[in-house]
Amino acid sequence: MRNFLSYLAALDDAGIDYLDRGNNSVLSRTNAEQLHRRLISRTWEISLDLLEAQGFPEARTFMRLLSCFGPYPIPVDVLDADGLQQHKAFPKGFDIDRLELTIEALQTLSLLEIIDVPTEIHDMQPAITVHNLVLEANRIHLAAATKSIQEGVTRTAVRLLEIATERIPEDRANHHWWSFLYPHIMWLSGTTEAPPREIAEPLVKVGIRNFSYMHLALMGSQAEAATALRALSEQLDPKHPLRLAARHRYAYSRLTGIPRAMEFLELYKTTREVLGETHYETLMSHHNWAQSLVDSGRRKEAEKELRKVLSARQETLGMINPYTLGTQWDLIRCITSQRDGEERAEVEWEKLSRTVAAAENSGLLNLGVLHYLGHWLDSKERYEEAEECYRTIIDALDVTPTDGQHFCESMRHCLAQNLILQGRLDDSANTYRERLKHLEQAHSPTDQAVLAMRHDYADILNDIGRSNEVEELMRSALEVRLSNPSRAEDIRIPAEMHCLMHFLEKEENQEEALEVAKQLVQLREEILCWSKLTPLRADIFCACRTLSEAGLYEDSILGLLTLIEGAPESSKESLSLQRRLALTQYTSGALDQDAFEEKLLSIITSLEEDFDTEDEELERTRDLLAGLRGDLNRKTTAESGEPYRSNEANEEESPEMHPGREE
Template sequence: MSDPMPIDGRASGQGRVFQTGGDQYIEEHHHHYGAGTGSLLEPQSVGPRPPQGATVPDSVRVPLVGRAPGILRDRADLMERLRAAVTGPGGDVHVLHGLGGCGKTAVAHALFMEAVRDHGRVGLWVNASERISLRAGMLAVAGDRGATTGELAAAAGGQRAAADLVWHYLDHSAQRWLLVLDNADDPTVLEEGGWLRTSPLGTVLVTTRHATSPLWRGAGSARHPVGVLPEADAAQVLCDLAPDAGTIESAQKVARRLGCLPLALTLAGSHLSHQLLESWSMDEYDRKLSEDSTALVDQGAASTGSGQSRHLVGRTWQLSLDALAVQGLPEATTLLRLLSCWAAEPVPLYLLMPVARGEVDFGHLDPPLAPDRVEPALRGLLDHSLIGMVEADGRRCVQAHGVLLDSVAAGVPDARRAALAEVAGRLLEAALPPDEAVPSEIYTGWELLAPHVTQLLRAAPGEWSAGLMVRIARQMQHAGNFAGAARHARYAADVAERSLSEEHSVTLAAHDAEARALLFLARRADAEALHRRIWTTRKRVLGGDHPETLWSCAGLGMSLRLLDRLEEAEQLLRQATAAQRRVLGPDALETFVSRSMLVLTLSALGKREEFDEEARVVEDCERFVPPDHLTALLVRHDYGDGLRALGRYAEAEPVARRVLADRARVQGADHPLALAALSLTARVAHGLGKYDEAIAALEELIERREQVLGSEHLLVIENREWLAEWQARAQAQP
C-alpha cells in the first residue's frame, strides 16, 4: 500500500489543518468562558466516535427522593446551622452522616426547599450514590448553569475534564446556589476526579453513611451527625402520617419498638394510613410488630422503581454491606450477623477479643472471619455508620440500631443461624465470671452482658442459652439486684420448661436462682414453696445425695428459718450439712454455706452449746477460702448475727465492725448486704447500751436505705419503728 498523497495547507488565526489517511472521525472543540476568561482549546479527538455517555437525569432542580416528610420533626438545631450556611457568604461543605434510614435525605430535602422558596437560592440536586449517576448529574448541573451543548458533549465523551467544567460554571453562576450531593455513601466516588469542591457562590450539602472519610476533613467542611428522633417527635411522626390510628401514647409504644428510626416510622405510618382490607390501630400494629417487625414495616413502602431498596428497612443496610464487600471487607457481614444475635444495647469490645485472638474459630462461618480481619471489619462497620462507638459502665462499646439488627437477623440463611448462635453464646460464656468468684472477678461489667444473654435466649432457646441466663441471674444476686435476679431467673425457667422440660437440670437451676432471689425480696412464703418443689423434684430425678438435691435441701431450710419454722429448718440444715460433708467434702463452698445457715438457726433457737460447736465454721472457712470471697463474708456475717441473737454483744461487736468494713469495701457501701451489716452494727451498739452510737448508725441506715429502696419499703418502715423506740429508750435513761 502506497503512502498517502501529502497535502499542503496553511492556516491563520484560529484555523487548523489536519492530515489523515483512511476513514477517520475528526472532532475539534473550542470553549469560550466569557469576557476576561480567555478561550481554551481542548485536545482534539482523532479516532472512532466516543460512546454515548450516561443518561442525563430528568431534573437537577427537583430533589429526587422517594418520600419526603410533610413535617420535619426535631432537627431544629441542625436546620438552624444549615440555614445559616445557606444564607451566609458561601464556600462551605456540610456533611450529614449517619445510619441508613435516619433521615439525612429528609433534612437535605427540607433545606433545599427552604433555600429555593425563602432565600432565592438555585437548588441543585445530584444522586451521588454511583460514579455514573454522579457524573451525569454534575454535567447536568453545568448545563443548568450555562455550559453549552458542545462543552457538555466534550466532557461526556472524555475530551475535557468534566469536574473542571462543572465547577467553572458553578464559580461563575449568575445566582447563588445550594448543591446537594445525596447518598454519597462511597466517598471515593467524589474523590476520584475532584468532584467535591467549594465555591464562594454557593453551599454544598453531602448526605452519607460514611462517617469518617478523610474527604470530609478538608478546609471549609463541617460534619453533622444525624441520629434517631427523640421519642416524642418519633411518636408525632406516626400521628402526622396516621392521625386516626390511635393516641399519642399508643404511637409512643410503636415508636419505641421501632427505635425511633425515621425510615421505619415513615413506613409504619404509611402502612397504617393506607390499609384497605384491614384498619389496625396503633396498639394492634404494636402487637403485630412483635411477630416480625422488619417484614411488617416494609409493607408500608410504595413502589418507587429502581431505588426501592433505599426505602425498605429490610434492604437498606445491605447497600452498605455490599459496598464493604466491594472494598474487600466481606467479613463485615459476618460480624454484623454476629452482633444481630445479641441485643440493641452496648456490646463491650472485650466480648469480641477472643475472636481477634483466635480463641474462637470463625472459619466455619460464611464469609469466614479470621482473627486479623476483626479490626478491619469493625472499622468498616463504623465507617459506614452501621454501628457506633459508645461508652457504658466506663467501657468502650459498639452499638447497632435495633431495627437494623432485626432486619440483619431476618436475612441470615437458616443453615447458618445455629453456627452464629453457638459462637455468640461461647463469647458470652467466656466473658461471664464463674458463679463463685472473688469479687474482683464478679463486679467487672457483667451487667452489660445481661441484655445480650436475654436476646440470645429469645432467638436460640435451649440448654446452653438458658444456662447462661441462670448465671446472669446469680451474678445479679451477688450484686444486690434481687428483683433483676428473680426476673431473669424466671424468664430462663419459663424458656427452659418450654424448650427442654420441667424436670431438666437447667430448668431446676433457674427456679433455684429465682427462689433465692425471692428470699432477699422478703417473699418468703413464695420462696419456701418453690424451694420445696425443686427439692422434691431433684430427689426423684437425681437422688437424695446429689449435690444439687442437697443444695435445694439447704435452700428450703433457709426459707423455713426466715418463716420462723425453726425446728424444721434445723432438721433440714443438719441433714444437708452432714450429706455435703460426706459427698462434697468439709471444705466445699456449699458445705460452708449450709453450716452458716445452721449457725443462725441454732442462735434463733437459743441452743448455745450447739451454736458454739457449729461456729467453728468460721475458722474452717478461713483456712480454705480467701477472706474477701463472698462465702467467707457470709460466714462471718452470720456468725456475728448469731452472737447478737444470743445477746453476746461484746463478742459480736468486733465481728460486726469487720463485716461492715469488708462488705463496704468489697461490695460497695450501698449494697443491700452492706446495709444489712450496718443494721447489725447498730443493733449490737444498742445491745451494749451505746445509744448515741446506735441511733446515729440507724439514722444513717434509714437514709441510705431510703435512697436505695424507697421510703415505703418494709425494711425502711421497720427501721423507723426501731428508731422511735430507741430514741424513747435513750431519753428515759438517767
C-alpha cells in the same frame, strides 16, 4: 416534627417500624416523607454493602451477631475469635486481627462505637455499643434470613457467652466482669423462643451461671431470669440436669408455701437419682427442702438434714464458699428456733466465726452470713471482729455493681453503731458522713432516707461536741421538710423541731429555741393531722409547755387549743390537755380564779365518770384544785406574771402525754 432533635426523639420512641412505614406506598408529595424514612433504614444496609465491596463481607454477619445481644455495652473481650469460628458463622481464618479490622471499619461508618468501661476501681477496658435502632434493624434482617443462618448466628452468640461465663460467679472478684454479661444473658434468654436443643442446652447452662451471679451480687430480677430459664429448658429432656436446675431456680424465686416445699422435695429425689447424693445441684435442692421443713415446724428433722448438707458441701465445695456458709447460717437459725437450742447454737456460731476468720479469699464469703455474724459478735462484745464483718460487706458492695444499695446503707449503719460501742465516736461520725454522701449522690435532697440520715449524723456529731455542724444539719433537714406542700403527711416534723428546740436550749440559745417552739405551734392544719398520733402530741405539748414557762402564753394557748381539737374527744389525754390549757390561761390572767376552779371541777367530774377513781390524772387535777383553794398567795403570784406552781412540783406532764421526754 420541626427539628432534628424531635425527629430523633420520635425515632427512639417508634423504633425501626417507624422508618419503614410507607414501604409500598405510591410516591407523591404526601408520602415523600415515608420514602425518606425507608431510605434511612436502607442506609445501614448500603453501608454494609459498601464494606462488603471493600473486602469486609463478614461485617454484615458481625452486625447480625451483635443484634443477638441487648442494647448495652459489650466488652470486646467477649468477642472471642475462636468462638466466632466454631460454628462457621465467620469464614475460616477469621482471627483476632481480622476482627479488629472489621470493628474499625464498622466504627468508621458509625454503625458502632468503642467506649471504655470500668472493670475494677481504676481499670478500664474497651466495649462495643450499638444504637438500639441499628440493632433492631439487624434483628429484622436476621429474622428474614434462612433458618440455618438464624440458628448459626444465635448459636455463635450463645457460644461467646458460654466462653465468657467460665469465670465463676461465686467469687466477687469476677462480679465486675459479670455485671457486663448479665443483661445480655437476660436479653438473649428472654428473646430466644423455642430454640433447638443445640442452642437451648448451652443457653440454659449460661443462664444458670447468670442466676448464681444475680443471687450473690443482689442484681436484677431473679424471678424474671428463672421464668426465662424454665421456658428455655422445656426443649430438654425432663430429667436433663440443666432442666432440673432450671426447675429449681423457678421454685426458689417464684413458688411459695406448700407447692414450693413439694417441688424442692421432688427435685431432691430426682437430682439424687440422676446426679448422685453429693452433686452441687442435689445439695442445693436438699438444702432448700430442709429449709422448708424448718418453715413447717419440723425443726429436729430439718437440723438433721441441714447437717448432712453442710458436711457434704464442706467436703465438695470447701469451707469457704458462699453456699457452704449459707448452709452453716441456716443450721444456726434452725437450732436457735428450737426450745433447747441456745447452747448448741452458740457452738455453731463459734465454728462459723473461726471459719470466716480463716478465710484467705474474702471474695468467697457470703455477705448475708457476714451481716448476721457481725450482729452476733457485737452481742458478745467482740467489736473488732464485728467491725471486720461490716467493713468486708461495705467494701464488697462499694466496688462492684449491685442493686443492694439499701443493704449497703444498712451495713454502714451497723458499722457506725459498732464504732460507738468501741468508743470511737469520731470514726463513727466519719462513717455516718460517708453514708450521707452516698445517699445524697443516689437520691434527691427531699428523699426521706437522706433527711433521716442527716438527723442520725447530727446525733453522733452532738455526742462528740461538734455543735455548729449539728445545728446546720438539723436546720437544713427541717427546711426541706417544711417546704414540702404535703408537710402535714410528714410525721417526722414535730420530732425534728422538738429535738432542735432542746438542742438550742442545751446550747443556751433560749431565744432561738423559743422561735422554733413558736413556729411549731403555729402549724395549725398540720397539728390537726399530727395530733392523731400520741408521740407527735407529746412533741407538740412539750413545745407548748416550753412557751408557757417562758411567759409566751398566747403561743402556748394556741398550740394547746389545736392539740385539744385534734385529740380523741373525751379521752384522758384530751382532759389532761384541757387541764394544762386552763392552768396556762389562769397563769396568764386570761382566767380568773373562779373560772379556773370551775374548769378544774368539770375535768374532775369527767375523769370520775369515765376512769378509775385512783387514776393518776384525776389525782393530779384534784391536787391542783386543792392547791388553788388552799393558798391565795398562789393566785397573787400568777397575777404578777410569774409561772404558776401547784403541789405538782413544776407541773410535770403525765406519762400519756410525753413518754420519754429526754432526747
